Amino acid sequence: MIPSPYRILVAEDDEVNATVARTILERLGCVVDVAPNGAKALELFKRRKYDLVLMDWQMPVMDGLEATARIRMTTRGGATPIIATTASRDRAECLMAGMNDVVPKPYRVEKLRLILQRWTSWSDPTTS
Numbered sequence: 001m002i003p004s005p006y007r008i009l010v011a012e013d014d015e016v017n018a019t020v021a022r023t024i025l026e027r028l029g030c031v032v033d034v035a036p037n038g039a040k041a042l043e044l045f046k047r048r049k050y051d052l053v054l055m056d057w058q059m060p061v062m063d064g065l066e067a068t069a070r071i072r073m074t075t076r077g078g079a080t081p082i083i084a085t086t087a088s089r090d091r092a093e094c095l096m097a098g099m100n101d102v103v104p105k106p107y108r109v110e111k112l113r114l115i116l117q118r119w120t121s122w123s124d125p126t127t128s
Contacts, residue, residue, distance in 0.1 A: 005030055006122050007033070008032050008053070009054070010035070011038060017105065017106070022034055024107060028112065038059050041062075042062070052115070052119055053081070081100045081119035086104065101118065
């Protein structure tokens with residue numbers, strides 16, 4: 001039986017960063033949805049089951065901190081890893097906000113591969 005691909009939600013308002021994250025994750029065999037702000041990320045999260053959320057800290061409409069807090073209040077929100085993506089926040093601040101880990105920008109293949117391995121049961125199809 002072929003395992004289902006991992007579904008990842010990328011909350012990222014910068015189009016270039018969103019495209020880079022989507023491209024890397026899709027090459028790693030994931031199915032990716034992109035939300036341009038925290039409000040849209042929350043809406044998508046409520047409609048679909050995600051294996052992991054990459055949450056930009058600073059976004060318009062609703063920032064990553066508020067979106068994380070609201071996701072944590074949903075039924076599945078406590079079980080889903082939320083990984084902060086930021087170039088400027090420190091790790092402790094992100095963890096105190098309810099995020100599980102931090103991956104610094106810019107997005108890199110190796111960084112995202114390690115996050116998937118650390119927070120899901122994903123195995124790299126490119127090395128099989």
